[in-house]
Amino acid sequence: MATIRPIHGYPDQMESTSPTLDVLGLGIVAVDDLLYVDEYPPADRKIRVRHRRRQCGGNTATALVAAARMGARCAYGGVLGDDELSRYVVETLAREGIDTSHGVVCDTAGCAHSTIIVDRKHNTRTIFSSVDHRVGAHPRLPEAAVIRAARVLLVDHHGLEGALRAVRIAREGGMHVVADFERDPGEPFGELASMVDHLVVSARFAREMTGQADPAIAARELWNDRREAVVVTCGEAGCWYLDHQMRGTAQHHAALAVEAVDTTGCGDVFHGVYAATLARGMLLDQRVRWASAAAALKAMRRGGQTGIPTTAAVEQFLRQ
Ligand SMILES: Nc1ncnc2c1ncn2[C@@H]1O[C@H](COP(=O)(O)OP(=O)(O)OP(=O)(O)O)[C@@H](O)[C@H]1O
Numbered sequence: 404m405a406t407i408r409p410i411h412g413y414p415d416q417m418e419s420t421s422p423t424l425d426v427l428g429l430g431i432v433a434v435d436d437l438l439y440v441d442e443y444p445p446a447d448r449k450i451r452v453r454h455r456r457r458q459c460g461g462n463t464a465t466a467l468v469a470a471a472r473m474g475a476r477c478a479y480g481g482v483l484g485d486d487e488l489s490r491y492v493v494e495t496l497a498r499e500g501i502d503t504s505h506g507v508v509c510d511t512a513g514c515a516h517s518t519i520i521v522d523r524k525h526n527t528r529t530i531f532s533s534v535d536h537r538v539g540a541h542p543r544l545p546e547a548a549v550i551r552a553a554r555v556l557l558v559d560h561h562g563l564e565g566a567l568r569a570v571r572i573a574r575e576g577g578m579h580v581v582a583d584f585e586r587d588p589g590e591p592f593g594e595l596a597s598m599v600d601h602l603v604v605s606a607r608f609a610r611e612m613t614g615q616a617d618p619a620i621a622a623r624e625l626w627n628d629r630r631e632a633v634v635v636t637c638g639e640a641g642c643w644y645l646d647h648q649m650r651g652t653a654q655h656h657a658a659l660a661v662e663a664v665d666t667t668g669c670g671d672v673f674h675g676v677y678a679a680t681l682a683r684g685m686l687l688d689q690r691v692r693w694a695s696a697a698a699a700l701k702a703m704r705r706g707g708q709t710g711i712p713t714t715a716a717v718e719q720f721l722r723q
């Protein structure tokens with residue numbers, strides 16, 4: 404049977420809520436080993452790796468790093484293992500100033516681990532992942548007081564039972580919930596997705612959810628009365644966004660034209676900056692503008708998290 408404990412092993416840390424946290428993330432954390440090659444090889448070839456880098460990744464972890472670099476006070480409250488990779492994640496998040504004291508260590512859990520081959524000629528990434536021990540949100544933790552201490556709750560599609568519990572607590576407390584869903588793992592996904600007030604999904608998943616290939620129409624179909632905003636991101640084609648004032652017509656925001664070298668984590672950065680600017684009280688068009696700029700700046704640099712810009716870099720980029 405699995406045993407669980409708070410990340411640093413001190414039970415009383417579960418009680419210590421920061422009075423005002425900007426963003427609490429509960430979803431997946433991962434370790435990515437990035438291998439940069441000139442060109443992705445056919446089978447049975449030996450090729451040279453030009454550059455190697457280990458990074459903390461995963462939708463929620465990367466989004467939290469992006470939010471923290473925007474100056475948001477962030478915490479991670481999902482499940483990790485007791486292994487070397489999980490410790491690497493905790494150290495990385497701590498270096499970014501992200502509070503991990505509300506996280507839960509479970510001895511049968513671990514983080515997702517991917518080896519990502521970045522093809523420098525075609526600008527593609529091929530991902531080999533081991534996901535057997537990943538968990539995401541815990542079904543009963545963190546305590547409700549920790550969840551209510553945050554302005555924005557960030558969830559993804561990992562640990563659905565826990566995500567649903569946290570979203571219910573958050574919505575009852577009038578908090579915002581930003582979701583980064585990339586697939587529907589089955590029940591209770593439908594209920595969870597319907598309760599989220601800021602649904603930010605890629606065009607690919609929006610099409611899966613609605614059957615609509617047109618992202619503007621998909622955004623409209625994802626709207627419901629509980630939503631504050633729907634954003635459908637389309638990579639270098641920008642994004643479509645909608646709120647209740649737009650009377651059912653999604654608006655387009657073009658991606659910023661940059662020389663992209665590695666788009667790993669662009670979507671996660673978009674979510675993190677969206678959450679941070681939401682916590683700061685920015686309006687939807689400004690949130691989309693900031694999130695797009697940060698994601699474009701990230702695309703110009705190699706690596707998932709190391710390429711994430713600071714708030715000053717985004718401000719300067721937007722001024723230009
Ligand atoms: N090549 C690019 N140039 C400029 N901006 C980009 C580029 N790729 C992505 N972006 C920005 O990042 C946002 C999110 O990208 P995308 O739609 O690819 O997310 P995603 O599919 O969730 O990606 P991820 O695999 O990182 O989760 C886009 O809406 C856009 O603003």
Ligand SMILES: [Mg+2]
Pocket residue numbers: 583585605670671
């Ligand atoms: Mg994504």
